[in-house]
Amino acid sequence: MHTSTTIRELGEHEGQVVTLRGWLAGRRSGGKILFLTLRDGTGLCQAIVEAQQADAFAATEKLPRESSLSVTGAVRRDARAAGGFEIAVQQVAVLHAGGEFPITPKPHGIDFLMEHRHLWLRSRRPATILRIRHTLIETCRTFFNARGFTLIDTPILSPGAGEDAQTLFPVDYFGETVYLTQTGQLYLESACMALGKVYCFGPTFRAEKSKTRRHLTEFWMIEPEVAFAELGDVMALAEALICACVATVLARHEADLIALGRDLEPLRRVQAPFPRMTYSEVAERLRSDATRQQIETEMAQERRQLQAWIDQRGTLELKLAGTQRTWEQDKLQLEIHALRTEVEDLERDLENRPRHMELAASFTWGKDLGGSDETIISRQFERPVFVTHYPAEAKAFYMKRVPGDRPVVLNMDLLAPEGYGEIIGGSQRVDVLEAAIRDKGLKPEDYDWYLDLRRYGSVPHGGFGLGIERTLTWLCGLKHVRETIPFPRTLGRMYP
RNA sequence: UCCGACGUAGCUCAAUGGUAGAGCGGGUGGCUGUUAACCACUAGGUUGCAGGUUCGAGCCCUGCCGUCGGAGCCA
Numbered sequence: 190m191h192t193s194t195t196i197r198e199l200g201e202h203e204g205q206v207v208t209l210r211g212w213l214a215g216r217r218s219g220g221k222i223l224f225l226t227l228r229d230g231t232g233l234c235q236a237i238v239e240a241q242q243a244d245a246f247a248a249t250e251k252l253p254r255e256s257s258l259s260v261t262g263a264v265r266r267d268a269r270a271a272g273g274f275e276i277a278v279q280q281v282a283v284l285h286a287g288g289e290f291p292i293t294p295k296p297h298g299i300d301f302l303m304e305h306r307h308l309w310l311r312s313r314r315p316a317t318i319l320r321i322r323h324t325l326i327e328t329c330r331t332f333f334n335a336r337g338f339t340l341i342d343t344p345i346l347s348p349g350a351g352e353d354a355q356t357l358f359p360v361d362y363f364g365e366t367v368y369l370t371q372t373g374q375l376y377l378e379s380a381c382m383a384l385g386k387v388y389c390f391g392p393t394f395r396a397e398k399s400k401t402r403r404h405l406t407e408f409w410m411i412e413p414e415v416a417f418a419e420l421g422d423v424m425a426l427a428e429a430l431i432c433a434c435v436a437t438v439l440a441r442h443e444a445d446l447i448a449l450g451r452d453l454e455p456l457r458r459v460q461a462p463f464p465r466m467t468y469s470e471v472a473e474r475l476r477s478d479a480t481r482q483q484i485e486t487e488m489a490q491e492r493r494q495l496q497a498w499i500d501q502r503g504t505l506e507l508k509l510a511g512t513q514r515t516w517e518q519d520k521l522q523l524e525i526h527a528l529r530t531e532v533e534d535l536e537r538d539l540e541n542r543p544r545h546m547e548l549a550a551s552f553t554w555g556k557d558l559g560g561s562d563e564t565i566i567s568r569q570f571e572r573p574v575f576v577t578h579y580p581a582e583a584k585a586f587y588m589k590r591v592p593g594d595r596p597v598v599l600n601m602d603l604l605a606p607e608g609y610g611e612i613i614g615g616s617q618r619v620d621v622l623e624a625a626i627r628d629k630g631l632k633p634e635d636y637d638w639y640l641d642l643r644r645y646g647s648v649p650h651g652g653f654g655l656g657i658e659r660t661l662t663w664l665c666g667l668k669h670v671r672e673t674i675p676f677p678r679t680l681g682r683m684y685p
Numbered sequence: 686u687c688c689g690a691c692g693u694a695g696c697u698c699a700a701u702g703g704u705a706g707a708g709c710g711g712g713u714g715g716c717u718g719u720u721a722a723c724c725a726c727u728a729g730g731u732u733g734c735a736g737g738u739u740c741g742a743g744c745c746c747u748g749c750c751g752u753c754g755g756a757g758c759c760a
Contacts, residue, residue: 215720215721217718217719217720217721217722217723218716218719218722219716219717219718219719219722219723220715220716220717221716221717222716222717222718222719223717223719224718224719224720224722226720235719235720237717237718237719239717240717253711267718269718269719269720270718270720271720289695289710289711290710291695291696291710292696293695293696293697293709293710293721294709294710294721295696295697295708295709295710295721296696296697296709297696297697298696298697298752298753299752299753300751300752300753301695301696301697303752355758356758356759372760393760395758395759395760397757397758397759398686398757398758399755399756399757399758399759400753400754400755401754401755401756401759402754402755403759403760404758404759404760405760408760409760410760522697522698522708522709523721526697526698529698533690534754537689537690537753537754537755538754540689540690540754540755541689541754541755541756544688544755544756545755545756548756557758557759559756559757559758559759560755560756560757560758560759561755561756602760610760611759611760612760613760614759614760654760655760656759656760657760658760659760660760670760681751681752681753682752
């Protein structure tokens with residue numbers, strides 16, 4: 190029996206005979222020599238099988254990709270191996286010879302990949318994103334723990350609406366209808382009155398019939414709640430949290446982010462203080478000539494980019510027609526395929542722009558900001574932007590009001606830059622509750638326990654919710670939230 | 686719920702209304718340093734489903750189903 194090790198630690202065993210256990214990620218053959226690529230969850234490495242090792246050669250010569258196996262052999266340094274080390278195989282034990290693996294090293298469409306999400310996770314890109322997700326979550330927890338917050342697990346089954354009854358998932362609970370939680374907030378407020386500074390982290394569910402790159406029906410949210418906090422304190426907390434998340438992800442995952450194609454410069458610019466605007470200022474800005482001109486400029490740039498990509502594709506296609514060697518054709522076809530996807534995305538974006546411009550130009554005070562409005566505003570800043578003081582009519586009952594002709598609430602949304610939009614929503618909480626509930630057409634008796642919080646020693650308090658998937662989409666520079674969660678639940682997809 | 690695009694081999698895509706093809710993946714054979722290897726041969730199709738127009742439909746029309754993107758709503 191030889192030392193078992195992992196691919197990550199291979200370099201520490203140079204010259205020794207070790208055993209690696211993992212999956213067959215790929216194979217190339219050279220007649221009397223095989224180049225296996227092994228994957229074990231810590232990395233990838235090359236294993237060499239020569240024909241003299243007759244048993245090992247026979248065992249792996251036709252082994253399908255993604256079969257599981259353990260290989261034993263000497264670790265040696267070789268510049269030709271990716272990672273710098275390779276293993277010269279002496280023995281192979283096939284743990285399970287698989288069937289033909291559906292996902293090939295060639296491009297696939299998103300529908301096919303999502304249909305095979307359980308297998309797609311083995312590919313490098315999903316695994317990279319999930320590791321960054323792990324870091325993001327760990328950073329959030331560490332951030333709150335270090336500041337004296339107590340973790341409170343709030344229930345997932347709940348008797349009533351947190352925000353909007355229209356978007357609740359009903360569940361049969363021994364003959365009664367209860368709902369999957371949309372937020373832990375109301376329960377968190379109770380715990381806040383007991384422990385001062387608290388946070389919850391868990392899945393939340395919204396039955397929104399939205400099919401956009403920003404939406405999941407099941408997503409994870411981290412929500413802090415702080416006693417004696419006013420809106421400014423809540424904003425300062427959110428700002429510090431985002432700075433910590435960006436800094437930690439940059440520090441630990443620079444290579445991963447580059448592998449995902451993320452431009453690091455915009456992330457490096459994420460430093461406090463973030464710009465702050467009121468809703469009314471945003472409404473004016475949306476309707477302004479400057480914004481219209483900005484969108485037109487962006488569209489002109491996009492059209493130029495689109496033409497450049499189309500020209501580039503044409504050049505590559507010509508080159509492809511004149512190319513003999515197939516490996517070069519292969520590479521050209523991949524580039525053409527990637528360009529085609531980029532062109533399609535950009536064309537779609539350009540199609541939507543006039544509509545978004547129209548929506549912004551005709552924006553009226555009182556509406557909540559739409560996704561396209563957030564995108565427009567967040568493209569105007571290099572750092573995340575706070576938008577505060579939304580119309581009370583557009584927001585939930587539990588936000589504290591500022592009285593006036595057109596009442597606003599002490600709330601804030603944080604918009605991620607580069608067009609990503611809202612990643613945080615929060616507020617200072619209401620203290621005169623019953624009237625607020627009635628104003629929203631809700632029944633106070635449904636919220637009796639929550640009303641108790643204002644009957645027994647209420648204090649000013651506030652908090653916010655951070656959407657993990659949207660934040661991760663922004664950090665990784667992805668086009669769609671569905672890649673940031675292991676098994677996305679969207680309108681129209683429940684499988685696998 | 687509404688608007689738009691798409692649906693061809695296991696996968697990614699071609700195919701003026703006129704004989705359904707390529708590459709990858711699979712199979713067989715060859716090659717001792719490959720890097721999403723390469724070379725030769727090979728199998729693989731009810732063109733999403735149901736109607737319609739036409740001498741003739743993958744292509745045109747209608748309906749349905751599915752996927753993708755957007756609006757409303759939202760983290």
